[in-house]
Amino acid sequence: MRKLPHLVHPRAVFALALAGLCAALLGCASPAPSLVEPGRGSGDLGLVIERESGSLAVIDTSARQVLGRIAGLGDLSHASVVYARDGARAYVFGRDGALTKVNLLSGQIEARIQQAGNSIGGAISQDGSLVVAQNYQPGGIKVFDARTLKPLADIPAVVDGKASRVVGLADLPGNRFIYSLFDAGQIWIADLSEPTQPLLTKFTNIGKQPYDALVTPDGRYYLAGLFGEDGLAKIDLWATPPKVERILPNYGKGEQPLPVFKMPHLRGWAVAGRHAWLPAIGRHEVLIVDTQTWQEVGRVPVAGQPVFVMARPDGRQVWVNFAVPDYDTVQVIDTQTRQIVKNLKPGKAVLHMEFTPRGHAVWISSRDDHRVSVIDTASFKTLAELPAKSPSGIFFSSRAARMGF
């Protein structure tokens, strides 16, 4: 199961050589392999998905370096990552249904299972004890012990005898998880206080074909986009009892749909102050929504069909990337003036962006230029360019401290 990292840090090579010598001569205890020097924390590390080679680049966001690689992850197209509470362990959900637990400090695979035929991401419980995968094939969700990946519960999403694909999975307080059933048009909450005895709450008739969803950063609202009709399904999870409401009735493809080159990722939604910034579908616009009234309050024209619309952690800027043919472009919106303040061309096929937790820099993956660019969010200067093999998602360990990530 364990794989040696593809590349290792020079210091780690030295340590390994010393350890090997020591072990050969006297049978001393061999120190654990490591990508980093002892005493280094995990708070400023991250992973970059390298989809073609099925590997992960382990990155240091302080030194702006690739520390090493973890290989053997399988099909990583559309892969996503959640972090254990310690920030050193991460769970990688592969499109091929594999779930892999890796360690960013050691560069090792700690556990790996084939849990489904086709998976579309996962989540980790508030207390860090449970990892949950959402599946297209066979549908439903599966629950695992976060330490060992031992299966604890299999919760099919069967409605009227038909298994539904699951999307939009997110953690809620109290080791609960919320998710959407694409085929059944429902939203379910699984309470895993007793992991082997899930309690389900089901919301029916929420709209046609929910295709993605998110929880707001405070965990209060769950919002699901609808592929089969316009509008969004919203649940106020703090209400007693929570119920589904429809908002933004004109949000969607519309009656005369434009060609949509790529459906936007809702999880990229930016909440900045009292406003949410979200990608229009098919249109070259970013929508501004008041999170107190859930009414649209403005639109910003942008360079193409937006995919990710992400707020810098302080909410003062919103960064946008685009579907083909504008996927070499990134635009920056000032949230005070609602104007575009910068156009960037960081590389071909920009797939993802991730901010350092205090917002100093943003890391951007350019798949077809095989690089990750690090850009200062104040000066817009390129601070570093790092080689990566067809990079897609970028996931920093600071996600461990956030709800809904």
Add this chain to the structure above:
Amino acid sequence: MRKLPHLVHPRAVFALALAGLCAALLGCASPAPSLVEPGRGSGDLGLVIERESGSLAVIDTSARQVLGRIAGLGDLSHASVVYARDGARAYVFGRDGALTKVNLLSGQIEARIQQAGNSIGGAISQDGSLVVAQNYQPGGIKVFDARTLKPLADIPAVVDGKASRVVGLADLPGNRFIYSLFDAGQIWIADLSEPTQPLLTKFTNIGKQPYDALVTPDGRYYLAGLFGEDGLAKIDLWATPPKVERILPNYGKGEQPLPVFKMPHLRGWAVAGRHAWLPAIGRHEVLIVDTQTWQEVGRVPVAGQPVFVMARPDGRQVWVNFAVPDYDTVQVIDTQTRQIVKNLKPGKAVLHMEFTPRGHAVWISSRDDHRVSVIDTASFKTLAELPAKSPSGIFFSSRAARMGF
């Protein structure tokens, strides 16, 4: 300079014994001392200030255990902590003017300097490269290299020939720092883009005797409480140019002041949704302020004079502790109903509270009962009680990812 940890993890003892044997027999490289097993991340660690013994308890917020102690820190009354980007290194500002860099994974002191005669805390720059201390004696701030603690700049706070004590220091984007001059009644911003050549912006006549201050979680507003008069000084740091405004004219001791047993900590201010929750001064009340209008919109009667008023990370609850004689009590306010939903008596002399980053639990120090209680924020059950010597401040490594912390 280096001190062995006071207590060490059993695994660390084993590793040290093995290393010692190995080194004695063959001169092998001795592994670095450690409180934790290799490959463990720093994301769920923290420090508890043990003021009487001048030590720090290193805690594991997942296992809810004390991993070990770091001793030899000097006078830790009113001590505070900020974290390096990696979350493993922390900077401890002692009241006696000492600045100590410790490592939570190794349990070691990595650097220590005596930088002032009387210090009242510090901050770390957005990019993690600079640590700044705010001083009562000799006043002003001092800037240090975060890696080595080498002094880089000494910025006295002299107005009309008189050195002022500095309070309310906070980091701002772009390696800038903002702070208040208690004696001079001014607020200064130091731009440390070139650390050895600070650029100062000064706001004068901000009000009498600013005694503490904070930045809001988005870094937009700086708010300074005034000891010498009622009201607060507010700066919108996103305005062009920023200027000082006075808000909440009745906030303070009032014309017929009540006895104030302990001035509240402003840094404990809770911002939950669009409202800030703040401790009244002298009165048995918590005030609710709208952060869009900066008007008071409500008051909640509480058990005593509030000291810390802190929001659970999701903003759904606000927890309050109190000055003498009510300092054995903690109250929990539901922010939706504005009602007190729980009274707790975790121990004698509750001095501080810290939430786990996703809000599952809160850690509370009870100085005179020499313990730290871990309480589930949903069920209010006590999950653990850990021994600590006169514990005061509790600081989790997840602060590394936050502005103004």
